[in-house]
Amino acid sequence: MKLLEYEAKNILREYGIPVPPGIVITGKDQLENTEGLSDELAFKAQLEIGGRGKAGGILFGKRRDASRIAQDLFSRTIRGFRVERILVEKRLSIEQEYYLSVMVDRSSREPLILFALSGGVDIETLAQEQPEAIHKIHIPSLLTEVPPFAMRGLLRGAPKEIAPLVQKLYRVFRERDTILAEINPLAVTPEGIVAADAKLIIDDNALPRQGITQDRDLTPREREAEKYGFSYVELEGSIGVIGNGAGLTMATLDLIAVKGGKAANFLDVGGGADQERVMRAVRLVAGMPSVRVILVNLLGGITRCDDVARGVIEAGVPQSIVTRLAGTNEEEGKRILKGHGYEMYDTMEEAVHAAVEEAR
Amino acid sequence: MIYGDRSCGILVTGATGKQGAFHIPLMNAYAHRVGGQGVTAGVTPGKQGQKVDGIPVYDSAKDALRAHDIQAGVIFVPSGGAADSVMELADAGLPLIITITEHIPVHDTLNALAYARIRGSTVIGPNCPGLLSPGEIKLGIIPDHLASRGRVGVVSRSGTLTYEVVHELTRAGIGQSTIVGIGGDPVIGQTFVDVLARFEEDPLTDVVVMIGEVGGSLEEEGAISTELPLVAYIAGITAPPEKRMGHAGAIVEGGSGDARSKIENLRAMGIPVASRPSEIPDLIRGLL
Numbered sequence: 001m002k003l004l005e006y007e008a009k010n011i012l013r014e015y016g017i018p019v020p021p022g023i024v025i026t027g028k029d030q031l032e033n034t035e036g037l038s039d040e041l042a043f044k045a046q047l048e049i050g051g052r053g054k055a056g057g058i059l060f061g062k063r064r065d066a067s068r069i070a071q072d073l074f075s076r077t078i079r080g081f082r083v084e085r086i087l088v089e090k091r092l093s094i095e096q097e098y099y100l101s102v103m104v105d106r107s108s109r110e111p112l113i114l115f116a117l118s119g120g121v122d123i124e125t126l127a128q129e130q131p132e133a134i135h136k137i138h139i140p141s142l143l144t145e146v147p148p149f150a151m152r153g154l155l156r157g158a159p160k161e162i163a164p165l166v167q168k169l170y171r172v173f174r175e176r177d178t179i180l181a182e183i184n185p186l187a188v189t190p191e192g193i194v195a196a197d198a199k200l201i202i203d204d205n206a207l208p209r210q211g212i213t214q215d216r217d218l219t220p221r222e223r224e225a226e227k228y229g230f231s232y233v234e235l236e237g238s239i240g241v242i243g244n245g246a247g248l249t250m251a252t253l254d255l256i257a258v259k260g261g262k263a264a265n266f267l268d269v270g271g272g273a274d275q276e277r278v279m280r281a282v283r284l285v286a287g288m289p290s291v292r293v294i295l296v297n298l299l300g301g302i303t304r305c306d307d308v309a310r311g312v313i314e315a316g317v318p319q320s321i322v323t324r325l326a327g328t329n330e331e332e333g334k335r336i337l338k339g340h341g342y343e344m345y346d347t348m349e350e351a352v353h354a355a356v357e358e359a360r
Numbered sequence: 361m362i363y364g365d366r367s368c369g370i371l372v373t374g375a376t377g378k379q380g381a382f383h384i385p386l387m388n389a390y391a392h393r394v395g396g397q398g399v400t401a402g403v404t405p406g407k408q409g410q411k412v413d414g415i416p417v418y419d420s421a422k423d424a425l426r427a428h429d430i431q432a433g434v435i436f437v438p439s440g441g442a443a444d445s446v447m448e449l450a451d452a453g454l455p456l457i458i459t460i461t462e463h464i465p466v467h468d469t470l471n472a473l474a475y476a477r478i479r480g481s482t483v484i485g486p487n488c489p490g491l492l493s494p495g496e497i498k499l500g501i502i503p504d505h506l507a508s509r510g511r512v513g514v515v516s517r518s519g520t521l522t523y524e525v526v527h528e529l530t531r532a533g534i535g536q537s538t539i540v541g542i543g544g545d546p547v548i549g550q551t552f553v554d555v556l557a558r559f560e561e562d563p564l565t566d567v568v569v570m571i572g573e574v575g576g577s578l579e580e581e582g583a584i585s586t587e588l589p590l591v592a593y594i595a596g597i598t599a600p601p602e603k604r605m606g607h608a609g610a611i612v613e614g615g616s617g618d619a620r621s622k623i624e625n626l627r628a629m630g631i632p633v634a635s636r637p638s639e640i641p642d643l644i645r646g647l648l
Contacts (some may be wrong), residue, residue, distance in 0.1 A: 101608040104466055106576045109473050109547050114608055123607045141474035177467055179546065180608055205439065206465035246544060247518025247573050250595040255636050257598045266599075271462060271519070299503070299523040326527060328386070328503055347531070348524060349638045 004046040006087045008198040015168045018194040022089030028070040038090035046085040097185035099123045102173040111139045115154045119185035177206030237262025238359045240285035240294040252297045261356035264291045278311025286317035295355040296323045305333025324351035361493045362558035366396030369429045373445045374436035375402025385413040390498040400428045421452035432456040443468035450479035459485030469547045483549030489519040489541035510535015513559040516571035532641035537565040552582025589647040593634040594619045
C-alpha cells in the first residue's frame with residue numbers, strides 16, 4: 001500500500017530525517033493553522049498517484065493568497081482523483097537536488113539502494129541516458145545497516161552529511177516493512193538537507209503487523225470481497241469470472257478477450273477456497289447487474305473440487321454458471337455438479353468458449 | 361529429476377495444520393505409486409508424538425533429522441512462522457526447502473533466503489506449489505493426476521496456471537520431466553535463471569515451457585541465461601497496468617514489466633510465445 005506524502009513524511013520525521021515544515025488541511029478553513037510556516041508556501045495535493053506535479057497537483061504562492069490557492073486546488077480533479085487533502089508546506093529554495101531510494105530488488109533478492117547526484121522529476125530519463133549516473137549498492141539482507149565502504153561508493157561526489165540520512169532511510173525501509181522508500185528530491189536548501197518529497201510503499205503482507213488498516217473508498221461489493229480475502233477488480237463486460245490463483249484467473253480473462261468476449265470482473269478466490277468462500281464468490285459476482293453468465297474456472301491444488309461444487313450449488317444464483325473443474329477430488333466435484341444439472345467442461349478453452357457464446 | 365528423485369526422504373513442517381494434514385497423504389500416495397520414500401516425518405512444535413497419515417511428528421526439524429533420512433523439506437506453516445521454518449530447516453542442514461506458504465512479509469523472506477544461502481540450502485518459493493517430477497517425486501501440492509512422464513520441463517511463477525499448462529501438455533500426449541512452481545512473490549528463492557540452469561544439466565529434459573506473469577523482469581533474465589529451447593506463455597495481457605513502484609522500479613527493471621512488453625522482449629529473442637495455454641503443445645512440437 002502506498003502511503004500519502006504527508007504520512008510518509010511523518011514516518012521520516014520520526015526517524016530523524018528532516019522534512020519541510022508543513023500542515024495537512026482538508027478544507028480552506030483550516031489555513032489558520034499554517035501561520036508561522038512561511039510567507040512563501042507550497043500547496044501539494046495528497047494523492048495516491050505519481051506525477052501529480054506535471055498534472056497540476058502542486059501550486060505555489062504567498063500566504064496572503066493561501067485561501068484562493070487552496071480553494072483552487074480543492075476544486076481540481078487530478079487524473080480522476082478528487083483533491084481531499086492538501087499538504088501546505090514552506091516553499092523551499094532548492095540549491096541542489098539528489099535522488100535517494102531503497103527498494104526490494106527481485107533479481108538479487110536483496111535490498112538495493114539507489115542514489116543520484118541529480119534528482120527530481122527527470123530521474124528516469126537520466127537513468128536511461130546515463131545509467132552510470134545512478135549509483136547502486138546491494139545490501140546483504142541480514143545486515144541492519146549500510147557498511148561504510150558501501151556508503152562511500154553510493155555517495156561518491158555528494159556531501160558527507162547525506163550518509164546519516166541514508167542510514168536512517170535504510171532503517172525505515174527495514175523496520176516499516178516497505179518495499180520502496182524513496183526521497184526525490186532530497187534537497188539542499190539554505191536551512192540544510194531535507195526530504196522535499198517522499199514515497200513509502202508498505203508490503204501488503206505486513207500491513208497487519210504494522211498496524212495499518214486500509215480505509216479506501218470501497219464499493220459494497222469490493223468491501224465484501226476484501227472481507228473474504230478475494231482479489232477482486234470490477235471491469236466492463238458481462239461475463240463474471242471466478243478463478244483460483246492470480247495467474248489462472250488472468251489467463252482466463254486473456255482467453256475471454258482472445259475469443260471476443262468481455263469479462264465483468266477479476267475474482268481470485270485464493271488458495272484453499274472452501275465451500276463457503278466459493279458460495280460467497282459466486283453470489284458476489286452474480287450481484288453485478290451487468291453479469292449475464294458466470295464462468296467458474298478452478299484447478300485444484302490446495303483447493304478441493306468437491307468443496308467448490310457444493311459452493312456453486314449453495315449459491316443458488318439466477319444467472320447460468322459455466323464450470324470447469326480439475327485437480328484434487330475432481331471426480332467427486334464433477335459428480336456433484338452433474339447431479340444438479342450444471343454445465344461442466346473439461347478444458348478452459350471449451351469453458352471460455354461456452355461462456356462467451358452464452359453472453360452474446 | 362532436477363532437484364531430487366524417488367529416494368529422497370521428505371520432511372513436512374506445519375504437519376498437523378489443515379493444509380499439511382491434507383497434503384501429506386497425497387504426497388505419500390504418490391510416493392507409494394512410484395516406489396518412493398515419501399514423507400517420512402513431520403514437524404509441529406509442541407505436537408511431538410502425534411502422527412499424521414501414520415507419519416511421526418516431531419517438535420523440531422533437528423529431532424526429525426536425528427531419527428530419519430531426509431533430504432527435502434516442504435513448508436505448510438502459516439505466514440507468520442513460515443520464514444522461521446525456512447531458517448530452521450536450513451539450520452538443520454536440509455539441502456532443499458520448498459515453501460508453499462503465501463502472504464509471508466517480504467522482509468521476512470529476504471532474511472530467510474539470506475540465511476538459507478549461508479547454510480547452503482536451496483529454497484523454492486515462497487507462495488509456490490512446489491515441484492513434481494512425474495514418476496519420481498512430488499514435493500508440494502501440484503495435482504499429480506494432471507501430469508505425465510516425458511521430456512518437457514515446466515517452470516512457472518504461477519500455481520494454478522501451471523496445472524492448466526501441464527493439463528494441456530498431458531492431453532496432447534506430451535509428457536513432462538519436471539514441473540517447478542517457483543512462486544508468485546516479488547522475492548523468491550529459485551528464479552527462472554536457477555531452474556533453467558538445472559534443466560540445462562538434466563539429460564531427461566529436451567525443451568522447457570516457461571510460464572510468466574506481469575511484473576518484474578525475471579522472464580527476460582531467464583530467457584537470456586539459457587541455451588535450452590524454450591516456449592513461453594505470459595499471463596496478464598488484459599490485466600490493468602500494475603501500479604508502478606516509484607521511479608526506482610522503472611530505473612532498476614527498465615521496461616514497465618507488463619505482459620505485452622514481456623512478450624515483445626521474448627519474441628525479440630526468438631522465443632515462441634503462446635497467446636493461450638492450448639497453443640503451447642503445438643509450439644513445443646515445432647521445437648522438437
